[in-house]
Structure formats: structure tokens, C-alpha cells
Amino acid sequence: MRVNMNLNDELLERIDNYAKLNYMNRSSVVSFACNQFLMANEMQSLIIDMKRALQVIANNENISADDLKELEKYENLCDLLTKNHPEKL
Structure with missing residues (x-):
């Protein structure tokens, strides 16, 4: 698909x-860069979701002091x- 965009000279x-x-x-190059940016952003969202899930587990389950240190x-x-x-906790 053809797309027109304005980019600065530098x-x-x-x-x-x-x-x-x-x-x-x-x-x-532009396609590759856009794809890398979007994948990184999606990965950050997944990491945030994993962190939230682990926080729920830590708050609701008995975990050892060593496991708590690893979670931290x-x-x-x-x-x-x-x-x-933008979704950062």
C-alpha cells in the first residue's frame, strides 16, 4: 500500500x-522501524499485564520470602x- 508522509531532512x-x-x-527501513516500534510497545503492555498478575498472586497467596524478593x-x-x-502502573 502506498503512503505519503513528511519527514524532516535529517x-x-x-x-x-x-x-x-x-x-x-x-x-x-521505514516498515522495519515501524514494526519494531509497535512490537516493543506491545511487549511493554504484556510485561505490565504480567506484573499486575504477579502482584495479585503475591497479595492473595502465601509466598516465601525468597519468592517475594524475586518478585520485587x-x-x-x-x-x-x-x-x-503510557499504561505504566
Whole structure:
């Protein structure tokens, strides 16, 4: 599908340079970049959902002190990975 978009000169030059170095055309680079961005955003949403589920389990189940420490480490990693995500807890 054909799409028209406006990009600033500096970004377009960076895209063209990347395309040339990687034997791609401009459209392929833009498609690849958009796909990577969307997949990363979807992954962040999944991480947030997993964190919520683990919090519910931790609040409703008996878990050991060691498991609680592991959960806290996971929560810290989730926070780091989803730092700028709009759904962040």
C-alpha cells in the first residue's frame, strides 16, 4: 500500500544512510522501524499485564520470602522496561 508522509531532512538522510549500509530501500527501513516500534510497545503492555498478575498472586497467596524478593526484582525490571509506556502502573 502506498503512503505519503513528511519527514524532516535529517531523519530522511539517516534513513537513507541506514538503507544503503544494510542493502535495503527506504520503504523497507521505514516498515522495519515501524514494526519494531509497535512490537516493543506491545511487549511493554504484556510485561505490565504480567506484573499486575504477579502482584495479585503475591497479595492473595502465601509466598516465601525468597519468592517475594524475586518478585520485587521482577517488578523493578518491569518498571525499567516500561518506564515511558503510557499504561505504566
